Amino acid sequence: MPIKTIREVIGETLSAEMRRDHDVFLMGEDVAGGAGCSGEDDAFGGAFGTYKGMVGEFGRGRVIDTPISESAFIGAAGGAAATGMRPVVDLMFVDFIGVCFDQIFNQMAKFRYMFGGKSEAPVVILAMVGAGLRAGAQHSQMLHPMLTAVPGLKVVMPSNAYDTKGLLTSAIRDNDPVIVLLHKLLFEASCEVPDEDYQIPFGEAAFTRQGNDVTIVALSSMVHKANAVADKLAAQGIAADVIDPRTTSPLDEEAILESVEVSGRLVVVDEANERCSLAADISSLVADRGFSSLRSGIKKVTAPHTPVPFAPVLEDQYIPSEADIEAAVMAVLKP
Amino acid sequence: MASKNSKSNAPMSEAEMLASYRVMKTIREFEWRMIKEFEAGNIPGFIHSYDGQEAIATGVCRNLTDSDFIGSTHRGHGHCIAKGCAVPDMMKEIMARSTGLCNGKGGSMHIADFSKGMLGANAIVGGAPPLCVGAALTAKSKNTGAVSVSFTGDGASNQGTVFESMNLAVVLQLPAIFVYENNGYGEATSAAYAVGSKDIAGRAAAFGMPAVKVDGADFFAVHAVAKEAVDRGRNGGGPTAIEASITRFGGHFVGDPQLYRVDGEVETYREELNCLKNFIDRVCTEKWLTLKSLKIIDSEILKLLDAAVIGALAAPHPKPEDLFENVYKSY
Numbered sequence: 001m002p003i004k005t006i007r008e009v010i011g012e013t014l015s016a017e018m019r020r021d022h023d024v025f026l027m028g029e030d031v032a033g034g035a036g037c038s039g040e041d042d043a044f045g046g047a048f049g050t051y052k053g054m055v056g057e058f059g060r061g062r063v064i065d066t067p068i069s070e071s072a073f074i075g076a077a078g079g080a081a082a083t084g085m086r087p088v089v090d091l092m093f094v095d096f097i098g099v100c101f102d103q104i105f106n107q108m109a110k111f112r113y114m115f116g117g118k119s120e121a122p123v124v125i126l127a128m129v130g131a132g133l134r135a136g137a138q139h140s141q142m143l144h145p146m147l148t149a150v151p152g153l154k155v156v157m158p159s160n161a162y163d164t165k166g167l168l169t170s171a172i173r174d175n176d177p178v179i180v181l182l183h184k185l186l187f188e189a190s191c192e193v194p195d196e197d198y199q200i201p202f203g204e205a206a207f208t209r210q211g212n213d214v215t216i217v218a219l220s221s222m223v224h225k226a227n228a229v230a231d232k233l234a235a236q237g238i239a240a241d242v243i244d245p246r247t248t249s250p251l252d253e254e255a256i257l258e259s260v261e262v263s264g265r266l267v268v269v270d271e272a273n274e275r276c277s278l279a280a281d282i283s284s285l286v287a288d289r290g291f292s293s294l295r296s297g298i299k300k301v302t303a304p305h306t307p308v309p310f311a312p313v314l315e316d317q318y319i320p321s322e323a324d325i326e327a328a329v330m331a332v333l334k335p
Numbered sequence: 336m337a338s339k340n341s342k343s344n345a346p347m348s349e350a351e352m353l354a355s356y357r358v359m360k361t362i363r364e365f366e367w368r369m370i371k372e373f374e375a376g377n378i379p380g381f382i383h384s385y386d387g388q389e390a391i392a393t394g395v396c397r398n399l400t401d402s403d404f405i406g407s408t409h410r411g412h413g414h415c416i417a418k419g420c421a422v423p424d425m426m427k428e429i430m431a432r433s434t435g436l437c438n439g440k441g442g443s444m445h446i447a448d449f450s451k452g453m454l455g456a457n458a459i460v461g462g463a464p465p466l467c468v469g470a471a472l473t474a475k476s477k478n479t480g481a482v483s484v485s486f487t488g489d490g491a492s493n494q495g496t497v498f499e500s501m502n503l504a505v506v507l508q509l510p511a512i513f514v515y516e517n518n519g520y521g522e523a524t525s526a527a528y529a530v531g532s533k534d535i536a537g538r539a540a541a542f543g544m545p546a547v548k549v550d551g552a553d554f555f556a557v558h559a560v561a562k563e564a565v566d567r568g569r570n571g572g573g574p575t576a577i578e579a580s581i582t583r584f585g586g587h588f589v590g591d592p593q594l595y596r597v598d599g600e601v602e603t604y605r606e607e608l609n610c611l612k613n614f615i616d617r618v619c620t621e622k623w624l625t626l627k628s629l630k631i632i633d634s635e636i637l638k639l640l641d642a643a644v645i646g647a648l649a650a651p652h653p654k655p656e657d658l659f660e661n662v663y664k665s666y
Contacts (some may be wrong), residue, residue, distance in 0.1 A: 025476065061476065067506055072499035075465020076472055079483075082454060083404060087541040102496070106459050107466060115447040115455060116438030117661035151662050175664040203666070250666050 001192040006158070006182065009165040009193055010050045010126070014088060016197055017172045018058055024172060026051060027064040027073055028038060028090030028126075037066040043117055047092050047128075048187055070096055074125065075103035078177075081121040082111055088172060093135075094127035094143045094181060102230040108177045109152030123177045124168075129157075130183040130221055131272060131308045131319050139313075140308035142272040144219070145281070147179050148248040154178040155249040159186065159223035162195050163246055166200030173199070203250035206258075211239025214329055215259040217282055218242060218269040222301075222320060226269055229325045238333065246320055256282060257290045264295035265332040269325055274302040299328035345623040346555055352624055355397050355554060357632050359611055361639070362413040365422065366585075368640050369412065369429070373589050377648065379431050382443045385413030387584035390610030391516050392417035394557025395484060395577075398565045404452045404470035404483040406463030409444045411456025414486050419451040426643040432650035439653045440661070452481075459488065460521075461494025464513065468500045471509035471574075482510040482568035490521025492535045501542040501576070510568030512561070513539060513576040516551060517581040519536040523595045539576030551581030552608040554619070582608045 004012070018024045032055035033044030045052030057062040066073040070091065077087035091097060097104065108121035131140040142320075148155045154176055157166040164182070171178040208223055209230040218226035223244045230240040241259045245252055260266050266286050270279035281298040286298060301320045309315050345352065348553040366386040372378050385392070396405065396417035407414040415425055420436060428435030429443045436448055447455035454470060456548050457463040467485035474481035491497055492515050504511040513537045520525050524609075540546035545567070549560045557579055564575035586593045593601070606612075618624040 062636070064507070066501070067501035067502055069503055071496045072465050072468060072503040075462075075496065075500070076469035076503060079406070079454065079466030079469020080476070082449070082466065082470045083470045084471075085473050085476060087469075102459055102462060103465055107457075107462060111455075112660050112664070114435070114437065114441050114445045115449070116440045118437065119447060119455075120664060121451050154666075176666075208398070262453075 001194055003190050004161050004193040005188050006161045006164050007048060007187040009161045010168065010182070011052065011054060013165050013168045014051070014172070015054055015057065017169065023084065023086045024088060025062040025064065025085065026054065026088050026090065027066055027077060029066055029068055029092060031090050031233065032060065032065050034064050035192040056199060056225070057196055058138040070100035074100040075107060076110070077123045077125070078103055078108035078121050079323060081108065081123045082119050086122050086172065088124040091125055091127040093139045095138045095141050097127065097143060104153070104177070105150045107330045109150050112176070113152060117262060120175050121176045121177050124171045125177070125179045127179065127181055128184045129181045130185055131207055131303075131315055132185045134310060134311045134312055134315060137171055137307040142303075144181055144248055145272050145277050148278065148281070151278075152177065153249060154247065156180045156247045157203065157220045158246060159220055159244050160189060161191050163200060163206065165193055167200050167202070167246060169197055170202060172200070180219070185221050185261070189224075200246070202247045203252050204246070205252035205255040206244045207241060207255070208244050209240055209242035212262050213239045214224055214267065214333060215241045215243065215256070215263045216269060216325070216329065217256055217265045219248070219278060220271065222269040223270055225320070225322045225325055229322050229329065232326065233329065238329070240329065241257045253285055253289075256286065260286050260290045261293045264293055266294070266298045267301060267325065267328045267332055268298070269301040269320055271303055271320060273305050274300065275305055277302050296332045296334070299332050301325050301328045341431040345621065346559070351397070351469050352618060353628060353632065355393055355558070356614060356624070357630060357636070358393045358397070359554065359614065360633060361422065362389040362392065362416050362635050363611060364418070364636050364640055365412060367415060368644065370589050371643060375417070378429055378443070380442055382429070382471070383410040383587065384585040384589055385410050387412055387604070387608065387610070388518060388551065388581050390554040390557050391514065391551045391581060392486070392615070394554050395486075395512075395514055395561040397483070397558060398551065398561045399482070401451050402479060402481045404454055404467065404474070404481065406454045406467040406470070406483070406485045407456045408463065408486055408488060408491065409456065409458050409460070410488070411444070411446060415446050415448070415456065417455055418448070418453040420448045420453055421444065422639055423643040423646050426522055426647040427650045429649070430647040431652065432647055433657060434650045438657065440442045440528065440657075447449035448527045461491040461496040462505045463487065464491070464497045468504050468509060468511050470508065471504060473509040474510050475507070480569050481517030482512055482565050484512045484514055486514045486516060487520070488519040489515065489530055489535060492517075493529060498542070499573070501539060501544065504574040505543040505551035508571070508573040510571075511574040512568060513574065515539070515576065515578045516581060517578055518581050520583055522587045536576055536578035539578070544574045544576055546576035547580070548578045548580065552610045554610055554611055554614050566608065
């Protein structure tokens with residue numbers, strides 16, 4: 001089976017869906033690049049080159065470069081979706097959601113409910129999340145907690161290339177607005193990915209490691225750190241379940257509760273800021289519905305309640321580390 | 336448009352004038368009935384009256400078909416009626432009944448009827464223009480020849496979303512029409528204060544599209560400029576902006592005491608900026624229509640509204656399980 005990176009499968013998946021369904025189109029800032037310029041066309045192909053070559057195949061009518069006007073083009077995606085198209089829009093950095101959030105949470109997320117089920121907005125919004133690129137406070141956030149909190153939105157956070165292809169295919173074929181959050185440190189992460197199309201349903205967690213002693217729930221790039229910790233602990237005779245929910249809305253609550261029922265111990269790892277994070281959400285879920293299974297207190301491993309710092313020494317301190325996860329696991333395992 | 340009445344020089348057929356009158360008068364009577372039902376406690380929440388602005392929604396929408404799109408505002412009843420939403424179903428929706436246009440989940444500020452191309456009243460000022468640009472993108476992508484009209488007020492004309500939408504419509508050359516209903520007030524603040532340039536059409540023109548001003552109390556004038564804009568959109572000529580000047584007969588919301596307006600202002604405007612009065616004077620003076628034919632329509636509208644209210648009051652409320660319906664297609 002071919003080995004592909006997340007960056008490669010995004011373009012591959014989107015292109016396949018655009019060939020399959022002519023209502024699907026891509027829109028955003030510099031998704032091609034070079035519009036109206038004297039130099040090279042398709043100069044960017046998306047901020048990370050994810051869409052390179054697509055404008056050549058599909059033309060500028062279906063790979064639409066927009067002005068830097070997130071409210072207009074994210075909102076236009078909602079309006080186009082409500083009238084029969086299936087837009088995929090690239091927000092670039094999720095931090096930019098602040099300038100267009102009304103069009104997401106007040107408009108497209110509410111169409112179906114507010115209009116009595118007679119409207120829908122099959123929009124996919126792609127955005128990059130996460131710290132680690134020394135990109136500073138306005139290009140490094142996670143922000144999935146506030147999106148997960150909005151009824152009407154679905155939120156997808158793949159941690160590997162295989163899941164990215166299956167989840168993105170499902171997102172494009174889904175009839176509700178879906179936010180797909182891609183961690184920028186994972187773009188070059190690779191694994192075996194089939195060429196043929198397949199879907200991964202939303203709300204089905206993946207067990208990336210299996211063991212009965214402790215449950216570690218981790219999201220996005222944190223899955224890889226949790227796996228590394230689980231592998232290290234396995235050598236010491238401690239067996240951990242590592243659960244990657246893959247989607248935070250819907251959330252596979254049963255997978256988490258069933259794992260904790262066996263292990264009795266829970267660590268939740270989330271790169272979001274601690275307050276109202278998915279770590280807090282999942283902790284409350286287990287405290288509410290799995291309390292009798294617990295044999296120790298729950299531990300959260302999150303970013304602190306600070307903006308993302310620029311200085312490398314501070315950013316490294318900000319991002320949850322393998323050592324933080326290991327310490328949390330050891331704490332919940334204490335008799 | 337050639338008139339079917341060979342004796343007149345009317346700008347449109349007798350049938351079209353009668354139909355337009357019916358829409359305008361239905362909107363006004365609907366809004367007056369809304370006030371009555373609101374004061375009787377039959378309408379939850381709050382409502383915003385379109386009373387006085389009827390010629391704008393009607394003059395624009397009489398140029399549209401069900402395949403064309405409109406987006407509206409918090410003051411949206413008039414746009415709904417002009418775009419063809421069924422009055423009895425609107426009444427049920429505003430009275431929060433499960434058989435309303437949106438199953439009682441929307442209410443006055445969120446009425447939509449996608450089968451009529453009515454993409455929703457919108458409770459966020461400046462919320463609809465980006466959506467309308469998206470509907471125009473659909474029309475262009477699918478090459479349907481449809482146009483998409485965004486109705487906004489003078490208040491929304493100051494929103495960033497509106498500026499962005501106009502620019503995107505020009506950049507992508509979309510069949511979008513930005514109709515600015517300048518009724519002089521954004522809530523309790525004057526447009527003369529809040530619109531820095533005092534010139535909404537001029538500001539729109541600066542984005543690179545044809546922009547015209549029109550007397551919003553003159554149905555025939557609105558209809559004519561809207562026709563030009565619709566033709567331009569259908570023929571691939573890109574977006575247009577229309578600033579229609581009008582006043583607000585009522586307050587921002589029904590129950591607003593309008594302390595910010597001098598005594599007598601509304602009464603004066605009811606004489607001078609009354610689109611229905613203007614219409615009747617014009618069609619009767621020119622002998623395009625008879626007063627008798629209009630009176631027949633008036634009585635039919637009152638019957639329609641009586642029946643709509645009775646029907647809505649008798650309609651079922653949503654059931655508890657409806658709370659959880661239609662959040663997602665699947666979850």
